[in-house]
Amino acid sequence: MFVVRHNFQVDVKEIPKVKSFVESTLSNWGVSREDLDDIVLACDEAATNIILHAYGPVDEARRKSDTIELTLRKKRNVVEVILRDRGISFDMAKVPLPDIRLNLAGKRRGGFGVHLMRSLMSRIRYQCRDGENRTILLKRLSS
């Protein structure tokens, strides 16, 4: 089993670093390009959601002191990604499917990110316990 962990600041400038970290790690682990691309995009979307939603209304000082911890784990043909944060609880499971008509009518924003994560990964889960949010993404590798 392979495991790596890294902490990122709660800041949009960290998104390229998240992508780079996930890509280089999975590449070193021999994950295929197709699976790797899916997992990189899903991690980008999960981190984006945390920054925008879990920390959107949070004050600057807390943003600066908190971090997003990203753990990558590979066991046989499954990659598990866990993102931990202490922002405001944001349950992705409750986000409805995107509806472009509602978006255009200004009645809803986004929803595409969560939908992408659901499409790219085999399973996504969310847990909130003792003030800690855990976004868990599972990918069964195709090769």
Add this chain to the structure above:
Amino acid sequence: MDIRLRDLGQHKILEIYGDVDLYNVGELKKAIFDLIEKEEVKSLVIDLKAVPYMDSSGIGALVAGQKKMKLRGGKFALMHLQDDVFTMLKLATLDRFFTIYESETQLQGVA
């Protein structure tokens, strides 16, 4: 991200270079909105031939651009999508929402 503007007949072509994500999507939004608001643009085409990666932040910018352009009675389209970006649009069920051109020849064939 690098952004360049050029004219192609009646079309304004906004060429984007590099990944589009939450970190830099503001630049893309600003470029699209500035063009629509400050210039008499009848047709705006976003050329994505040099964009290997885009996340939902980018989708949001493109949807917003299309909405704003249509409100002004103009046309909005995408061109030269790389496979991964097209797949992402399909996953987001937006591949039919946008007008997508495969080439400048195809674009210029449009009245």
